Amino acid sequence: MDDNGNLTGTTVLVVDDVAASRYAMGTVLRRAGHEVVPVASGGEALVELDVRLRKGTMPDVALVDVHLPDMSGFELCRRLRERPHMSGLPVVHFSALAAPPADRCQGLLAGAEAYLTVPAEPEEIEAAVRAAVRAARLRADDQALVKRLRLLSETIVTIQAARSLQELADAAADGTARLLGCPAAVFVLDRDDELYRGLYRARTRLSLPDEGAHRAVAALLRRLTRGQAGVQITTVPSPLWPAGFFRPGVQHDARLALVLTQEGRAPVCLATPTRGLRRVSPEGEALLAQLAQATALAAEPLLMYQAERHVALTLQHSFLPEPHRLPELPGVDLAVRYVPASRETEIGGDFYAALRLDEGVLTAVGDVVGHSLDAATVMVEIRHALRAYCVDESDPAILAERLDRMLQRFHPDVTATVCLVLIDPATGRTRIANAGHIPPLLLRDSGEAEYVKAAGPLIGVGLPHPAPTELYLEPADRLLMVTDGLIETRGVDLSASMEQLRAAAVGALPGLDALCDTLLASFGSDHEDDIAMLALQLGN
Known part of the structure; x- marks a missing residue:
């Protein structure tokens, strides 16, 4: 385009079976500063356009004679419109014969920009070319803008x-x-x-x-x-x-x-x-x-959630003791693990606890339903409440009921799962109350492993809790308690995942740390939820 807004340097495809007419039309266009590509038929035009399309040198406009030997100019125009990479090429029909209005309309309906009767003044030909190219470029700009706006919209949806x-x-x-x-x-x-x-x-x-x-x-x-x-x-x-x-x-x-x-x-x-x-x-x-x-x-809510996650993890690490800070529990050996979710947007309420009581040792593993700072905060309250209730009560089922009432009173919209295990180290007598949690996995010294048949309702729903399940641990037996974050996978039935966990535990090396590390290596990568794990056995 020159300083006056006129189009220059455009490439014009001239399709005309009459050599003299092609020459005359080409001369007019070249004098106006255009490059001319002359062809003699509709078939030649399509071949030429295919070649130029591969080279990326498509013409800017096509001047097409209505009366061609192999197909009409209208048919050529229709074929161009049917080809996705050629459909935007503007077409101007021309004819040396007087054209009735029906022919002009036929050309426009086929997708042409204009219809010229030749011979015509050079100014008229140049004006038709300029108008066709400008219209095509405006359409192309509009289509490009629509495409960009669509891409912008799609990207924003993905970002959100x-x-x-x-x-x-x-x-x-x-x-x-x-x-x-x-x-x-x-x-x-x-x-x-x-x-x-x-x-x-x-x-x-x-x-x-x-x-x-x-x-x-x-x-x-x-x-x-x-x-x-x-x-x-x-x-x-x-x-x-x-x-x-x-x-x-x-x-x-x-x-x-x-x-x-x-x-x-x-x-x-x-x-x-x-x-x-x-x-x-x-x-x-x-x-x-x-x-x-x-x-x-x-990014704003993700940054806020990141700050919330930091607070929640600080709470969890503050109230879940590291292995070297576990209380002295005579007669019971423990190994614990806590791994936060790998996804930054997941904040869980998983916890474990180990308390020394007059009647023995109480261990607990639980999970507050939901993923938020609120879940982590309720987790801390449950651990504190459990410690307080243990001052004058050791029965796991009664402790589960008290935790249930505490949630109903102060957090009526919150539920949690918890498994409570009371062990007498002197005799190996073990009583288990399970409130909606994965039951403990008992690994016998013989190499057998089975889940303890202990079940009950979640805490926070107000349903009665059954009496504890009772069993006896042998000195070499190991008892494993985990939260579902270790094994739960979308689209996989939990029972199938529990069986995979049982099989992996059977294959672990002896010892509590070896058991925990084996299971984390097998199941703990790229998990979407927190993992809390506690393994125990009778000590010397």
């Missing part, structure tokens, strides 16, 4: 469904790359200065930038967003932007869309390269700004 900051960064990076058609990286810097980095899906994971590059990006984001309001789009030259985020080992200038989350403390950055690549258009930058804002909004 992210369950962690890492999932969010990955989804935003892939969406940015699809939206702008270039490599992309996304960064979210949380309040503890931990940097979450997402790369577009096609980026190889080999030769990723080192920790120094990530620290440099984090410092840059803090500096650029200090005191910022709204979305800021800026370019960072390659000496200041570490190499390798867009392509392995390659240095690029970076175009950044920066925004702070609503609370104003966590920078979000969408980054694309500029050096050696097609520059993002103003429309593309506007969409990039919208995507950056949507990413920041989606």
Whole structure:
């Protein structure tokens, strides 16, 4: 397009079986500054377009004679419209014969832009070409915008469904790359200065930038967003932007869309390269700004949940004693494990407890239903209540009923599972009350293993609890208590998972620590829930 807004340098496909007519039409168009591709039939036109499509050099417009030897110009137009990669090519029909209105209408209905009667003045031909190309480019721009808006919408939906900051960064990076058609990286810097980095899906994971590059990006984001309001789009030259985020080992200038989350403390950055690549258009930058804002909004609840998770884990670690801090329990050996969920958005209420009583040793493993800071808080209350109730009561069934009443009174919308085991180390007599929990697994010295037949309702529902199940432990027997986070898998029946756990426990090496470590290695990877585990046997 020249300074006056006129289209120049366009390529025109002229389809006419009359050589003199092709020459005359081509001369007019070349004088106007266009490149001309002449062909003599509809079939030749389709072959030429196929070749140019493969080379990426499609013409900008086609001038097509209505009367061709192998097919009409109308039929050629219809065939072009049926081919997805050619359907956008504008067509102008022409004819040296007087055309009735029906013929003109037929051309327009076939998808043509205009109809010329030749011979025509050069200005008229040039005007028809300009109008057809402009209309086609406007349509293409509109279609591209619709496609980008669809991609933007799809990306925002994916971002909003992210369950962690890492999932969010990955989804935003892939969406940015699809939206702008270039490599992309996304960064979210949380309040503890931990940097979450997402790369577009096609980026190889080999030769990723080192920790120094990530620290440099984090410092840059803090500096650029200090005191910022709204979305800021800026370019960072390659000496200041570490190499390798867009392509392995390659240095690029970076175009950044920066925004702070609503609370104003966590920078979000969408980054694309500029050096050696097609520059993002103003429309593309506007969409990039919208995507950056949507990413920041989606990051806000995840950041809040992350802070809540930190509080919950602090509670859990504070109130669940490490193995070396377990109380002295004469006559009973213990091994315990606690592993928080691998997913950042899962906060459980799993717990274990081991208490020394006058009547022996009381152990408990339980799980507050739900995943939230509230669940972790209720877990702490249950452990405290259990300790208080044990001052004047040791019967596991009575303790389960008291915990049930406590939840009904103070947390009527909360339920929990708990398994309580009271052991007399002198005799091995063991009484078990199970409130909706996975029953303990008893591993005999003979190599046999079976779940104890102990069952009862959850605590918090107000149903009566049966009398404890009673058995006797031999000195070499082991009793295993776990929460369902160890074995529960979506789509797999819990009974099948319990059988897998039993088989794995049978194959474990002797000893309590070996048993726990074997089961964690077998079932504890990439789990969606917390895991609490307690194994015991009579001591010397």
